[in-house]
Amino acid sequence: MKTQRNCLIAQSGGPTAVINASACGVIQEAMGHNEIDEIYAANNGILGVLNGEIFDLRAEGPHAIEGLRTTPSAALGSCRHKVGTSEEYDTILDVFQRFHVRFFFYIGGNDSQDTANKVDQRARQDGYELLTIGIPKTIDNDLACTDHCPGYGSVIKYLATMTMEAARDTEALRTADPVNIIEAMGRNAGWIAAGTALAKRDEDEAPHIILLPERDFDGNAFKARVDHFLSSLGWCVIVVSEGVKHPDGSYLAQQAGEFSQDSFGHRQLGGAAMYIKDLVEREVKVKARFAVPSTIQRNGVHFASLTDSNEAYLLGQRAVQAACEGTSGKMMTLERTCDDPYRCDTGLAALAEVANGEKLLPDEWIGGDGFSLTQEFLRYARPLIQGELPAIIEGGLPQFVRLKKKLI
Amino acid sequence: MKTQRNCLIAQSGGPTAVINASACGVIQEAMGHNEIDEIYAANNGILGVLNGEIFDLRAEGPHAIEGLRTTPSAALGSCRHKVGTSEEYDTILDVFQRFHVRFFFYIGGNDSQDTANKVDQRARQDGYELLTIGIPKTIDNDLACTDHCPGYGSVIKYLATMTMEAARDTEALRTADPVNIIEAMGRNAGWIAAGTALAKRDEDEAPHIILLPERDFDGNAFKARVDHFLSSLGWCVIVVSEGVKHPDGSYLAQQAGEFSQDSFGHRQLGGAAMYIKDLVEREVKVKARFAVPSTIQRNGVHFASLTDSNEAYLLGQRAVQAACEGTSGKMMTLERTCDDPYRCDTGLAALAEVANGEKLLPDEWIGGDGFSLTQEFLRYARPLIQGELPAIIEGGLPQFVRLKKKLI
Numbered sequence: 003m004k005t006q007r008n009c010l011i012a013q014s015g016g017p018t019a020v021i022n023a024s025a026c027g028v029i030q031e032a033m034g035h036n037e038i039d040e041i042y043a044a045n046n047g048i049l050g051v052l053n054g055e056i057f058d059l060r061a062e063g064p065h066a067i068e069g070l071r072t073t074p075s076a077a078l079g080s081c082r083h084k085v086g087t088s089e090e091y092d093t094i095l096d097v098f099q100r101f102h103v104r105f106f107f108y109i110g111g112n113d114s115q116d117t118a119n120k121v122d123q124r125a126r127q128d129g130y131e132l133l134t135i136g137i138p139k140t141i142d143n144d145l146a147c148t149d150h151c152p153g154y155g156s157v158i159k160y161l162a163t164m165t166m167e168a169a170r171d172t173e174a175l176r177t178a179d180p181v182n183i184i185e186a187m188g189r190n191a192g193w194i195a196a197g198t199a200l201a202k203r204d205e206d207e208a209p210h211i212i213l214l215p216e217r218d219f220d221g222n223a224f225k226a227r228v229d230h231f232l233s234s235l236g237w238c239v240i241v242v243s244e245g246v247k248h249p250d251g252s253y254l255a256q257q258a259g260e261f262s263q264d265s266f267g268h269r270q271l272g273g274a275a276m277y278i279k280d281l282v283e284r285e286v287k288v289k290a291r292f293a294v295p296s297t298i299q300r301n302g303v304h305f306a307s308l309t310d311s312n313e314a315y316l317l318g319q320r321a322v323q324a325a326c327e328g329t330s331g332k333m334m335t336l337e338r339t340c341d342d343p344y345r346c347d348t349g350l351a352a353l354a355e356v357a358n359g360e361k362l363l364p365d366e367w368i369g370g371d372g373f374s375l376t377q378e379f380l381r382y383a384r385p386l387i388q389g390e391l392p393a394i395i396e397g398g399l400p401q402f403v404r405l406k407k408k409l410i
Numbered sequence: 411m412k413t414q415r416n417c418l419i420a421q422s423g424g425p426t427a428v429i430n431a432s433a434c435g436v437i438q439e440a441m442g443h444n445e446i447d448e449i450y451a452a453n454n455g456i457l458g459v460l461n462g463e464i465f466d467l468r469a470e471g472p473h474a475i476e477g478l479r480t481t482p483s484a485a486l487g488s489c490r491h492k493v494g495t496s497e498e499y500d501t502i503l504d505v506f507q508r509f510h511v512r513f514f515f516y517i518g519g520n521d522s523q524d525t526a527n528k529v530d531q532r533a534r535q536d537g538y539e540l541l542t543i544g545i546p547k548t549i550d551n552d553l554a555c556t557d558h559c560p561g562y563g564s565v566i567k568y569l570a571t572m573t574m575e576a577a578r579d580t581e582a583l584r585t586a587d588p589v590n591i592i593e594a595m596g597r598n599a600g601w602i603a604a605g606t607a608l609a610k611r612d613e614d615e616a617p618h619i620i621l622l623p624e625r626d627f628d629g630n631a632f633k634a635r636v637d638h639f640l641s642s643l644g645w646c647v648i649v650v651s652e653g654v655k656h657p658d659g660s661y662l663a664q665q666a667g668e669f670s671q672d673s674f675g676h677r678q679l680g681g682a683a684m685y686i687k688d689l690v691e692r693e694v695k696v697k698a699r700f701a702v703p704s705t706i707q708r709n710g711v712h713f714a715s716l717t718d719s720n721e722a723y724l725l726g727q728r729a730v731q732a733a734c735e736g737t738s739g740k741m742m743t744l745e746r747t748c749d750d751p752y753r754c755d756t757g758l759a760a761l762a763e764v765a766n767g768e769k770l771l772p773d774e775w776i777g778g779d780g781f782s783l784t785q786e787f788l789r790y791a792r793p794l795i796q797g798e799l800p801a802i803i804e805g806g807l808p809q810f811v812r813l814k815k816k817l818i
Contacts, residue, residue, distance in 0.1 A: 008495035017579045046585055069486065075578035082586040151812060159806055166808060170424045170483035177454055178490040182705065183471055202805060293704035301575035306713055307806065386804035398715065398795035400574060 006102040008040040009322075010056070013139070014110035014117070015045040015082065017075035018153030019160070019306040019391075020314035022389055024109050025078060025299035026070040027318020028137070029059050032105075037326045042101060045407060047110070051094050056101055057126050057374035057407045061229045069403030071311065074301035074396045077405055084116050091124045098125075100130065101410070102233045105325050107134050107318075111140035112358050113169045114332055122331040133325040136333035136353055137259030137317050140302045143193035147351035148335035152317060153300065155310030155386030156196025160302035161186060162387070164295060169208030169239045172291075176237035181228065181290035182242045184209070185275035187299060192216050193241035193365045194299075197383050199375040201346045208239030213278070215245035215348070216363050219254060221281065227373055228286050242343035257318075260272075308389025313346065320348045337383050367395075414510040416448040417730075418464070421547075422518035422525070423490065423638035425705075426561030427568070427799075428715040428722035432506070432517050433486060434478040435726020436469050436545070440513075447732045450509060453815055454487035456525055459502050463801045464509055465815045477811030480802045482709035485813055493525050499532045505567060506533075506540065509818070510549035512734050513541050515726075516581060519559075520766050523741050527761035530739040541733040544741035544761055545725050549708045551601035554767030555759035556743035560725060561708065563718030563794030568606025568703040568710035569594060569649075570795070574609045577616030577647045580699075584645035589636065589690050589698035591648045592617070593683035595707060600624050600771045602707075603651035605791050616647030621686070623653035624771050625780045627662060631687065636694050637779055650682045662686070712808050718798025719755065728756045752793035775791040 011028050013021055027044075029292055032038045041059040044050030059067065085091065098106070109119040118136045125132035140147050143154035152323060165184055172182040188194035192214030210231045211218065215316065231238035246254050255273035275292040278297035282290040317334045332350040339345045394401045421429055421781060433451075440446045441493065448466040454456030467475065478485055505584050506514070518524040526544040533540035546553050551562035575593055580590040596602035597671045600622030618639045639646035640758065654662050683700035686788035690698040698718045725742045732740065740758040775787035 013582075017582050046582075049585060073578070074575045076582035077578075080582045084584070162807055163712050164706045166810070167482045167711060168704070170481070170485075171705040171709050174421075174425050174454075174484035174488045174489065177457060184706075253732065268644045288705065291704055292702070292763055293698070293706050294702040295706065296576070296701035298572045298576045298581040298592075298701050301579050303575060306569050384805065390803060390807065395798060397792065398797065399570055402574070402578065 006039040007037060007104040008042055008045060008102045009038045009105035009107065010042045010101065010103040011059070011078065011107045012044040012050065012109070013048050013076040013078045013080050014108065014113070014114035015139070016138055016141065016300065017080060018141050018300050019074050019156035019303045020311045021109055022070035022073050022077045023140060023311045023314035024137050024152060026067060026316040027315035027354050028107050028322055031322040033321040035283045036323060038105060039078065042103065043078045045409065047081035047083065048085055048094070049081040050079065050081045050295055052090060052406060054097050057410055061408060062234070062405050066403045066405060068246065068393060071315065072303060073402040074303035075113070077403065083119065091120060094121055095125060095128060095130050099130065104131055107135055107137060107321050109139045111147060112360065115145070115353055119331065123247050133311040133328065133330040134353070135321040135325050135329065136334060136356065137321050138335065141194060142188050142191050144360050144362070145356055146361050147333065147356050148173060149346065150313035150386055151343045152310060152338055153190035154193065155307035156302065157194055157300050158383060159304055159307045159387035160199065161182060161194060161295065162198045162201040163298070165198045165239065165241060165306060168293060169201070172237050173243050177234055178289065179291050180232060180237045180288050181286070182274045183278045183290060183292040185241055185294045186241055186243050188243050190215050192382050193312050195241050196363055196375050196379060198241045200383055200387060206235055209241040210238045211240045211373045212375065213240065213242040213246045213373065214363065214368060216365065216368060217244050217248060218249040219246050220372070223372070225285050227371070228282060230290065232286070234364065239276060242278050244274050246274055249308040259278065303391065304393045306391040307387045308391045308397050309386055317348060321399040322325060324350060340379050341385065344388070360396050369399045411457065414447045415445060415512040416510045417446045417466070417513035417515065417664050418450045418506070418511040419486065419515045420452040420455050421484040421486045421488050422516065422573070423488060423547070424519070424549065425488060426547055426549050427482045427564035427711045428719045429517055429804065430485045430558050431719045432545050432547060432560060432726040434475060435723035436515050436634055436730055437475050437620035439727040439730040442481060443734050444731060446513060450617040451486045452512065453817065455491065456493055456502070456578065457489040457491045458487065458504050458585065459496060462505050462796060464818050467817055469816060470813050474757035474811045476563055479723065480799065481810040484754050485811065489558060492521060493528065499528060502529055503533060503536060503538050503625035507538065511733040512539060515543055515545060515729050517545040517547045519550065519766065523553070523761055524765035527765045530761060541736065541738040542761070543729040543733050543737065544764065545729050546741055546743065549602060550599050552770070553764060553770050554769050555741065555764050557746040558744055558794060560718060561721035562601065563715035564601050564710065564774060565602055565708050565794035566608065566791060567715045568713055569602060569707050570606045570609040571713060572707070573606045573617055573647065575651060576701060577609070579644050580647055584696065588640060588645045588696050589648070591650055591683045591686045591698060591700040593649050593700065593702045594649055596651050596653060598653045598701050599768065600651050603649050604771055604783050604787060606649045607788060608791055611616060614643055617649040618646045619648045619781045620783065621648065621650040621654045621781065622649050622771065623655060624773065624776060626642060627654050628632050628780070631780070632789070633693050635745040635779070636690060640694070640696065648686060650686050653683050654682055656782065666782060669733035711799065712801045714799040716797045716799045719799045725756060732758060749789050749793065752796070
């Protein structure tokens with residue numbers, strides 16, 4: 003009897019609106035490959051591997067698998083566990099061996115690509131035959147070696163829409179609430195906050211000020227910009243990235259407390275908008291409101307980018323094809339060949355190169371005032387938000403799938 | 411030469427996703443009535459009347475008027491000005507006389523209906539011929555005499571969707587971030603927070619706990635519910651209304667500072683979610699995240715309720731019809747005749763009855779645990795979120811109209 007050659011899919015880190023589209027691409031493609039026998043998933047990312055919590059994706063049925071494309075967040079479950087010890091890597095390979103896993107598809111951000119890289123290296127060292135392919139996923143858009151990351155197009159499409167809609171509120175109520183502040187995710191990279199610049203169809207439109215972590219916060223220059231818009235327009239909408247820092251390196255959103263760091267040592271941010279609100283009320287002496295969309299922004303599948311969703315799916319498909327051709331130790335990448343008309347193909351990058359890298363917003367894409375983005379950035383970002391993923395609605399609300407996850 | 415008989419439309423208070431649909435209904439209906447000559451709008455609500463800032467809606471063009479249906483917030487401009495003095499009412503009637511205003515349509519919430527009522531009474535006293543009709547508008551759904559208020563269906567459809575989407579994030583990341591808290595608007599009425607119960611399609615679905623201002627906050631009972639969901643499901647999503655209070659009457663969101671009250675003396679709330687987050691982390695000892703959608707929730711025209719939008723439009727139309735039949739001193743109301751199939755007609759209520767009333771969530775619609783809603787509430791709310799207003803998208807983002815507002 004032939005030994006099984008199974009594949010295992012896992013999702014990791016912060017969810018996005020399209021991470022399940024990548025999983026769907028892997029699963030549907032794997033079903034068409036004779037090289038692959040069982041199609042397994044780990045429950046909650048690498049934690050599921052470590053705990054031996056593996057479930058069979060063929061048992062979920064084709065309707066549930068197709069429904070992944072319109073279901074936000076990580077349907078396989080995710081985690082923020084950092085694989086730290088050599089023993090943990092031993093356990094991972096033990097579990098792989100037990101479940102006859104010969105293909106490992108890991109959908110995640112920087113830390114996940116690092117984990118995938120170490121699993122790949124350890125398998126080689128131990129002489130365990132394994133093909134490991136990383137699939138990029140992060141709203142933060144901060145992965146090295148790829149033009150952009152699946153999840154980014156959808157988060158900026160949704161956050162730009164929120165900004166446009168809330169800005170009309172501020173404009174209408176400017177005699178009472180003339181300043182509004184919206185907090186963007188993105189950790190130390192300003193990509194998400196920058197993406198809201200797409201909302202600005204003309205000079206007077208919001209957002210009027212974008213605060214990026216790539217620029218130290220300059221309170222006086224900021225106050226002068228707010229004053230400018232209040233006197234010229236009578237209202238001002240500000241997007242502030244959660245990762246903006248003071249010149250001394252401290253976060254605007256500095257938070258104390260035992261849960262302020264995750265297990266990777268990343269600081270959990272939140273509170274930048276409130277800081278700016280207080281500053282505006284104290285220094286500019288007008289009333290300010292603020293919004294913190296938090297995890298809502300990254301799960302907006304009811305208004306996700308079709309381009310983003312399709313690319314996420316394609317990367318999943320191509321990952322299976324690459325592995326079936328014998329590729330390992332690589333992450334799938336997106337390679338843009340043209341801005342207009344937008345064309346993008348997939349490629350491969352070494353996991354080692356991607357692992358734990360961080361791609362910041364190019365300095366030359368930030369406007370001279372430090373509060374805006376250049377046309378070059380807009381040319382980069384605009385194609386990523388095109389098209390709307392058709393949402394599945396039932397009774398006025400989105401309809402999602404939930405996997406049965408019967409553990410093996 | 412015949413003296414002009416003009417109409418004036420104004421919008422007031424917090425914007426909604428469909429307040430412009432009501433304006434559109436008034437304008438398009440008024441265009442078909444010979445009794446009405448010019449169709450004017452006040453810039454920024456009653457402030458525009460007081461300042462004589464009046465503009466001609468016929469000059470805006472039919473495309474812009476039709477585009478109001480898919481443009482959020484208050485396109486005529488809004489305000490939070492409380493008409494207080496007798497001199498201000500004199501000024502309003504002077505301006506009406508100057509612009510030959512004989513029809514006054516005021517789209518707003520409690521305070522606006524109060525203002526409309528006083529304008530109507532003053533006109534009668536002074537013998538100035540004026541027909542005043544109020545058109546209800548408030549996401550808070552707290553107006554007396556009407557089954558529900560335009561704006562409510564859309565805010566709960568959108569907030570329930572946000573809750574469903576963010577809940578999937580919490581579920582997927584429950585090993586890291588097991589608790590998520592979403593703050594709902596609604597001041598002292600729990601209608602909006604209650605509406606997120608529609609997201610809960612089965613027992614395990616979010617929101618697991620809904621904190622309503624109609625119930626004093628009971629920290630121990632709350633903690634027990636959180637513990638229950640964490641041990642049974644491993645995750646817990648909480649919707650907290652901004653207006654929830656401690657048993658001593660103080661707000662969870664108690665905020666100090668000079669801008670903490672608007673000119674009606676309403677306390678500006680915000681911070682309830684952060685209070686709950688801190689409490690969960692301190693008392694339950696797990697990490698919690700929170701989101702404050704703030705004004706984003708009331709402007710979500712990209713996913714607005716078609717039922718809500720159509721009713722808002724209809725009320726505008728019927729207001730004009732009522733005024734042209736000689737009605738004055740009334741607010742248009744929505745009168746439901748059947749839940750399933752949903753049928754709703756319009757009616758009229760005396761402005762004096764509506765003015766400054768506040769309709770709380772019926773006590774019997776709150777579940778026995780104080781953290782949930784009954785089937786009766788769901789039967790009431792479900793029809794209001796049905797259908798999706800077709801959004802106008804250009805280049806991946808919504809397209810709104812902006813009126814030229816050339817002042818006369």
